[in-house]
Amino acid sequence: MKKILLEESEMPTQWYNVMPDIPNGIAPPLDPLTKEPMGPEKLAHIFPMGLLEQEMSDQRWIDIPQEVQEVLHIWRPAPLIRADNLEKALGTKAKIYFKYEGVSPSGSHKTNSAVAQAYYNKREGVKRMSTETGAGQWGSALAFAAHKFGLECKVYMVRVSFDQKPYRKSMMNTYGAEIVASPSNDTAIGRQIRKEYPDTAGSLGIAISEAIEDAMGREDTKYGLGSVLNHVILHQSIIGLEAKKQLEKIGEYPDVVIGCCGGGSNAAGIMSPFITDYLEGKKIRFVGVEPASCPTLTRGTYAYDFGDVAKQTPLLYMYTLGHDFIPPGIHAGGLRYHGMSPILSAMVREKILEPISVHQLECFEAGRLFAQTEGIIPAPETCHAIRAAIIEASQDLNDPKTILFNFSGHGMLDLSSYDKFYAGDLHNYDYPEEDITNAIKNLPKV
Numbered sequence: 001m002k003k004i005l006l007e008e009s010e011m012p013t014q015w016y017n018v019m020p021d022i023p024n025g026i027a028p029p030l031d032p033l034t035k036e037p038m039g040p041e042k043l044a045h046i047f048p049m050g051l052l053e054q055e056m057s058d059q060r061w062i063d064i065p066q067e068v069q070e071v072l073h074i075w076r077p078a079p080l081i082r083a084d085n086l087e088k089a090l091g092t093k094a095k096i097y098f099k100y101e102g103v104s105p106s107g108s109h110k111t112n113s114a115v116a117q118a119y120y121n122k123r124e125g126v127k128r129m130s131t132e133t134g135a136g137q138w139g140s141a142l143a144f145a146a147h148k149f150g151l152e153c154k155v156y157m158v159r160v161s162f163d164q165k166p167y168r169k170s171m172m173n174t175y176g177a178e179i180v181a182s183p184s185n186d187t188a189i190g191r192q193i194r195k196e197y198p199d200t201a202g203s204l205g206i207a208i209s210e211a212i213e214d215a216m217g218r219e220d221t222k223y224g225l226g227s228v229l230n231h232v233i234l235h236q237s238i239i240g241l242e243a244k245k246q247l248e249k250i251g252e253y254p255d256v257v258i259g260c261c262g263g264g265s266n267a268a269g270i271m272s273p274f275i276t277d278y279l280e281g282k283k284i285r286f287v288g289v290e291p292a293s294c295p296t297l298t299r300g301t302y303a304y305d306f307g308d309v310a311k312q313t314p315l316l317y318m319y320t321l322g323h324d325f326i327p328p329g330i331h332a333g334g335l336r337y338h339g340m341s342p343i344l345s346a347m348v349r350e351k352i353l354e355p356i357s358v359h360q361l362e363c364f365e366a367g368r369l370f371a372q373t374e375g376i377i378p379a380p381e382t383c384h385a386i387r388a389a390i391i392e393a394s395q396d397l398n399d400p401k402t403i404l405f406n407f408s409g410h411g412m413l414d415l416s417s418y419d420k421f422y423a424g425d426l427h428n429y430d431y432p433e434e435d436i437t438n439a440i441k442n443l444p445k446v
């Protein structure tokens with residue numbers, strides 16, 4: 001069977017919270033000033049309580065509000081598709097399945113959390129949300145969701161993407177959001193960085209600082225983050241829950257589950273519902289794929305660090321390349337964040353998740369092969385997961401293993417990156433050892 005579909009009535013009505021199941025738990029966020037563990041009340045000026053409760057929850061199952069389910073029904077349940085044409089092209093006996101998250105209105109998994117976040121903000125009387133976006137996927141997801149719940153939305157878009165992806169801007173405009181290139185003149189931190197580095201391409205760490213400053217400066221505004229945090233991963237668990245049901249329908253179970261890792265949300269989202277099985281002794285592997293140019297999990301340090309450049313966020317215990325990391329502009333993908341979700345970081349610490357890094361040229365090559373065999377053009381981030389699936393399927397061509405990967409988003413608004421790849425303008429880049437050593441020196445002392 002090519003496509004395994006679920007009825008609308010079969011969409012999960014509860015999210016699965018993996019936090020209570022992570023062996024040895026997750027270290028709490030710390031107050032950036034006092035370095036003491038931080039309770040929800042301290043974060044209440046930037047996030048609504050509904051999301052903060054989820055952030056700290058030890059409940060395994062949390063109901064998806066009816067209003068959120070109704071919006072998710074626009075595209076969910078998302079299809080699970082067998083990449084049998086890719087299998088043939090590789091000459092492998094492995095079965096490759098992908099969960100196709102590109103069907104969402106904004107084109108990626110990010111919409112799953114955007115809808116939930118907009119809902120909880122609306123419920124608590126918030127009028128406006130501020131956020132950052134790297135490649136534009138999260139910004140367009142939140143722009144859509146905010147509009148659905150009647151909220152205004154302001155997006156700080158990393159300069160390099162702002163210049164390279166005009167149609168992401170058109171999309172956010174269509175949903176009624178306001179967009180500025182980050183660093184911008186609209187915030188104090190933005191103005192300061194522009195003065196110091198007039199030609200900067202920006203970074204997610206800078207854009208996060210601007211969006212938080214925006215939210216802290218206005219009574220009517222709260223901030224939304226598209227990855228990293230526990231509540232985002234909770235919302236993304238719907239991906240794995242659906243995929244598990246779909247595989248059950250055809251009597252399959254994955255030997256390996258793969259996700260690309262930026263801040264960790266799509267990978268943790270598809271993996272988390274399978275983790276309980278793993279902990280109960282089921283044989284299953286988890287592979288997280290990151291770019292060699294931003295090797296957070298494979299070469300970063302496991303420590304408390306800030307989530308942004310301006311050091312406004314709580315300290316999170318995670319793998320990090322240092323909060324002052326500015327990624328090389330040559331990389332096309334959106335996986336360029338210095339940190340990683342504490343949940344995924346703890347999964348690496350516990351040796352549940354195997355992290356690997358891959359170079360971007362092999363990823364675009366994998367994306368092209370996927371498009372030519374399966375028809376769908378993947379986002380550059382997704383190409384990393386495809387590359388890993390190809391590596392898994394090619395290790396032993398006679399091994400009939402079952403591979404499941406998360407197809408996190410389509411690449412229809414990333415075609416300029418493909419053009420650069422074809423023109424030979426993209427290069428591989430290994431993050432220098434020296435920068436890793438230097439970044440460790442600037443980690444906050446806890």
Ligand SMILES: Cc1ncc(COP(=O)(O)O)c(C=O)c1O
Nearest residue numbers: 137227262263264265266408409
């Ligand atoms: C299509 C797509 N996949 C993956 C990612 C990585 O984010 P995360 O690790 O939170 O899933 C992004 C981030 O922008 C994205 O747009």
